[in-house]
Structures are given as C-alpha cells and as structure tokens.
Amino acid sequence: MATTRILEGLGRFYIVLLLGFLYLPIIIMAAMSFNASPFYQLPFEWTTDWYASLWQNDQLIAATWNSIEIAVITTLISTVLGSMASLALYRYEFRGKKFLQALLFPPIAIPWLITGTAMLIFFFGVGIGRGLIAILLGHVALALPYVIVVVSARLQTFAPELEEAARSLGANQWQVTMRVTLPWILPGVIAGGLFAFAVSFDQFVVSYFLSTPGQTTLPVEIYAAIRKGFTPEINAVSTIIIVVSMALMLLTARFFKFGGEK
C-alpha cells in the first residue's frame, strides 16, 4: 500500500516536471510579452504596449498575413491532393504501387534544411526562383506526405463492402466517394489538414531558403527581427502564434480521437 502511494506520488511529480519542462519557457515568454520592461526586469508591470506596437509593425503584419494565406492555401491544396492520392492508393492496384508508397515516407524524415536547399536549387533551375509562390509550392510538397499518411491510416479502417453496397444500390463512383467513403475518412482528412496547416504555418527552414526580403513569412520575419535586435514585440507575436498553434494541435488531437472511435 505504502509503496503504491509513493510510486503514485513520484509519477505525479514526474508529470509536473515534464509539463514544467515543456511549458515553463513558453509561459515566461508569454508573461514577458505583457511586461513593461524591454529587458525582462522585475517587478512585473502589466502592459499591452508590445501588442500595440506590434500592430504598428507593418513588416511583421505583412509577413503574418503571408503566413496565414500560405498556410490556408497549402492546407486546401495538400488536403485535396493528399486525400485523392490516398483513395487512389487504397482502391487501385497498379505497377510500382508499393514502391510509390514507400517513397512517401522519406520526405518526412529528410531534414528540412536539405529539402530547402534542394528546393531552392530546383526552383531556380526551373525559373520559379524565390518568393511567395516558391514558398507555397514548397509547403505543399512538405505537407502532402503527412496528409497521405493520416488519411491512408483512416482508410485502413474502412470496410470495402460499403463501397460495393453503395454501387449495388446504383451509386456511381462520385456518389460512392462523396456519400460513403468521404464521410468515413473525414476525421482523417481534417486531421491531415490540420497537420498540413501546422507544417506550413510553423515552417521556418524551407521558407527561409525560399523567401525574399519583400516576400516572406512570419517565422522568417521574426528571425530577421531578432538578428536586428530583440524586442518584446517578438514575445507578443510569438505568444499569438503559440496560442494559434496549440489550438490547432488540440483540434488535431480531438479529431484523432474521433478516428479511434466507432
């Protein structure tokens, strides 16, 4: 009895330690974004000045909008393309399918630094060069494997008789997909979409390679700002990003749980 209680106590302590390790730096940063002193001096003095001056920082705001736009478009493109690819891999047997499926995983493991360099060389080679279009293309390429992996995992739980049943009732391929298959894989599609959004919105390395001074994303802009000199404005914008990212990840987790039910 006593040992169980000690072990339980240790377990709880460990979790607190783990969460502290994960969140303490973030909490301090978020707190400092509301602290009046630009040099992290205490005592803490509440202010929203940094958020206000952030609002005046046109460059940072432009980069934020770029990031949001690119993330949304990346999500749309990679979710649609990725889901279609997953369906094709699920439904059809063709030569080299196994090979193709195997090729989908390495991009997730290849360091972004290397992918970024490769993309930069490639985009210059084909004449796209750097800029928002290049960033968008790069992000779609990065996000696609995530979507395919997540949607394919969901498709593994789909009973193929359901498509046969729908066809026997007179449904054509489009109706089968939209009314039977898609509703089933929807949690996977949404989770895949959230992954794609996160991959794009949090992307620094590849974006850094592909951006130009006028055409850049928020993480790249933050990095540039830090190099010029650190201001609590960065804390403010980082706090906003953390809130958005965490909300997205919580949503993802929720949809993954949906995927586990039924």
Next chain:
Amino acid sequence: MAGVQVANVSRSFGAHKALDDVSIDFADGGFYALLGPSGSGKTTLLRQIAGFDFPDSGRITIGGESVERVPVEKRRIGMVFQNYALFPNMSVADNVAFGLSVRGEPKATIAAEVQRALDLVQLGKLGGRKPHQLSGGQRQRVALARAIVTKPRVLLLDEPLGALDKALRVDMQIELKRIQREIGITTIFVTHDQEEALTMSDRIGILRDGRLVQEGPPEEIYDRPQSEFAATFLGDANIFRGNATGSGIKLPDGTTIAASTGASVPAGARASCAVRPERIQISTGAAKADPANANTLKGQVSKRIFAGNNSTYFVERDGQTLKVIVQNTGAERLAEGQPVVLSWSPDSTVLIAA
C-alpha cells in the same frame, strides 16, 4: 422482376479456375440457393451476377437483357452482404433511402417508399436509429429493406444469415421467405448451410471446385443425388462402392445391393450407391424376407448418439461405418456392441455413376 440466365460462365484468377463453364437458369420469381463448401465458387458466381466482377467467357442475362459487361451500378439488382454493410454514418432511414436518393427521386417519394420498406421488414419505428444501435437481426432487416426498396430485378444474398445465432437464424429464414413471397422477387442466395438451402429454396444449385455439380428442387437433389459429393454435402448418406450389376452394385466382398433409382450404369462399371441414414431399418433378430427391404447387411453397433426425438447408430460393417437414424418410437434401444441387421428398400437406394 426478371429471371436470370447464366450460360457457360467461366472465371479464372491467375491459375485458379474459380468458375468453370457454369450454366444455370434462375426462373423469374424463384428462390434459389447456391450451395457449396468454401472455395466452391458460389460467391464468385454471385459476384458475376451482381456485376462486381465480369466473367472471362460466357453470358449472363437478367430479364433477357445481356449484362455480362454491365457494371453493378447499372444492373438494377439488390444485394444483401454477409456483414450487412450498412453505412455507419447514416441513420436506418437514410441507409434504406440511399438507393432512391442517388437516383434523384423526389424527397416525398423516398420518404414514403422507405417507410413502406421498413414496415415490410417490421422495423417501421426504428428509422431514426444508427446501425450500431441495432441488434444483428435488425441490421439484417435494414440491409434487406435497403436492397429491395429500389425494386431491383433480382435480389442477391451472400450468406446473409451467417452472422446470426441459431434461433434468430430460423426466425430470419421464415421472415426472408415471407418477404420474398410478398414481393415475388427472383432471389439468389449463397450459403454453405445445407439445412438453410433445403428449407428455404425452391431450387438448389450445388457447386464444387467452380463447377455446377447438380441443380434442381431440394427434394430431387436429396432423393436422387447424382454424385457422391451431392449425396454427402446435402444431407447425410451412406455410400457403398462397387461394380454395377444392372440392377444395383456388387460390393468387393460379394454382397449385392439393389438400387431402383438413380443413374443407369452399364454392368461391370465402377458405381456407388447412396442410402440416407433415416431410410435404413435396424433390428437385432434375423432379417425377415421382406421384398420391400430387400437390401440387408449384418453389422455391429459401435456407438449410439441419443438426440431426443431420434437416435443415430453407428454400425461397423466390413471396415465401413454406416449411419442409421431411428425415430424415437419408444421401441427398445440398442446397446453398443450389439450385433444387428440393417435392411432397406431398393427404392431408397440411389445408384451413382463413378
């Protein structure tokens, strides 16, 4: 409604001949069972008729219209799957409505037809439920309602009762038969359960290794099997193998068995005889000379299985174990080890060409 003709249909998967020159006529409005062990090709045949798969050669017609290259969604068939395949994201009513809805029928028509179909399967009040809230028997009924609501030309059932427990199965057999009669739809029903095939269908087709072994009404197949396989797969049978004599067969030990039904086999050729266990009389005394039970054999009871209304005796005779089923009439039961005489009529003996 329409009849279905399958003519010389063959289908191979790689080197495996799943269907080998199968021809069957499914009469309009009939209830047909395709019976066979697993791997016999019965499900492959059903999938050819449904249109999920196309034959390598041969013709399939539904209502006289050639369909062997028409995909399933254009064949106007209704199908009930082994695991029901209900759409999990839809309510019972939406499941049933699916076929009408993809056709673009007006909402009011759909609602009325769905209600009628659900009433027919006695689930009129459960339209709002989700499939996972239903019992196995109820899911089965929903699957049936969904398959017939579109007024298909033919109803195909792939081992539809396989997932149900025994008692529910018997209920559903009766129910399925009632519904089939009520709408008069041509029904083709795949099963490996011989009892189900016997009790439900107007005609049975027995398949083995991709070939149609025998086809006909249940009584005919049971009483006059044309092969040892048909005799033993549909019901139980005692098989004797020997050489044809013209009026029966002669066993290797010289015993003759007279047969007055079945194939005609030229004298001297290899042949077998099949006798149903319930057609054999078993007695302890010396056999009376009774022309009605002209076939007699001596043996020894090796085992008795009591099943209430009847007993099954296993009788050892010349290295062969024979099965005899005796109704429980209150007569004395025989003990294991007891010497007995078996006798039966030539009319109950079916001659089968080897």
